[in-house]
Amino acid sequence: MLDSFIFVVMPYAALALMIFVTPYRYFSNRLTWTAYSTQFLERDKLFWGSVPWHFGILLVLLGHFAGVVCPHGMARLLANQQMLVLLESIGLAAGLLALLGSVMLLLRRINDGTLKRVTFCSDWVLLYLLIMQAATGIYIATFMRWGSVWYLHTAVPYFYSLLSFKPELGYVADFPLIFKLHSAGAFLILALLPFTKLVHLLFWPLAFLRDPPILYRWRSQRGNSRDF
Ligand code: HEM
Structure with a gap:
């Protein structure tokens, strides 16, 4: 029963939400299709959270996708023992980087009153979910060899x-519960994607390259203004 829910109901429900809600959000409220950057409010901790998170998770997901897109090529590659150890080590390092980054992003919001005020319930849910996803993945990679x-x-x-x-x-x-949790987490993240700021993942930021730089104008109390 639980297996059918995790491995049949959840993936199809997540896919349906992605396919129908995502374009709806795009066409009905284009301006919410964003990561809602808080760089204005705090930038140092954001750097130490966001950079490791993005580099780590992109590498990890690349590994996950490579297996799906090119299973035979990956099997041939991983048949070489040194390559297996090398790729697993890179995957684990990337996973750790993603975990540290996501924990940093969470602590940054918890410890800053201003950031707390602009953090929606969906942001908290997403951050905890991403941390859980990275942690269960690292557990699998460490204790259930050789996952790749x-x-x-x-x-x-x-x-x-x-x-x-x-x-x-x-x-x-027949997999242990931890694998099922990791899979359920993945489908939940996919299902939440169109409702949260994670939707920015689907944004191909090429148009930015043609945009003129944004000009911020700072107005001081004495009335004179400065450009940045
Ligand atoms: C149903 C979908 C998924 C399955 C079946 C799956 C399966 C796995 C497996 C087998 C490993 C261990 C790899 C190894 O031993 O080298 C792993 C690791 C990991 N997964 Fe997933 N995963 C899924 C989706 C995701 C998603 C969506 C994320 C992140 C948003 C994620 C994050 C991670 C991380 C951080 C690791 C640890 C790093 C690594 O060793 O590659 N996984 N996953």
């Missing part, structure tokens, strides 16, 4: 079965 290989023979065929609308639970049903 067995992922290719279990999670990847399961994803293909989902895509062909014939979900095969047999590939994933």
Whole structure:
């Protein structure tokens, strides 16, 4: 019952929300399609949280996607023992970087009254969820060796079965709870994407390159103004 919920209901519900709610948000309220930057309010801790988080998680997700897009190539690559250890180490380091970054982003908001006031409930939920996702991933990578290989023979065929609308639970049903939590977390993040600031992930920021720089004008109490 729990397996069917996690591995059938959750992925399809998440996909449906992504497909229908995301364009709705784009066309009905284009201005909310943003990461709501708080760099104005605090920039130092943001740097130490945001940079490791983004570099770490992008590398980790690249590894997850490589297995889905090119399973045979990855299997050939990982058959070489040195390559396996190298790629697993890079994945683990990237995961740790993502975890440290996300914890930093959470602490930054918890410890700053001004930031707290501009943090929505969805921001808190998302931050805790991303931390849990990174932590369960690191647990799997550390204690369930060698995940990058067995992922290719279990999670990847399961994803293909989902895509062909014939979900095969047999590939994933026997895994320990931690793997199921990690998968449920992934589907939940996907489901929340169109409702939270995570939607900025779908923004291809090429148009920014053509934008003129923004001019901020600071008005002091004496009435004279300065440009930045
Ligand atoms: C259903 C979808 C997913 C499955 C089946 C899955 C599976 C796995 C597996 C098997 C590992 C261990 C890899 C290893 O031992 O090297 C792992 C690690 C990890 N996962 Fe996932 N994952 C999923 C989605 C996600 C998502 C959406 C995120 C982040 C938003 C994420 C974040 C991580 C992190 C941070 C690690 C640790 C770093 C690493 O070793 O690669 N995972 N995941």
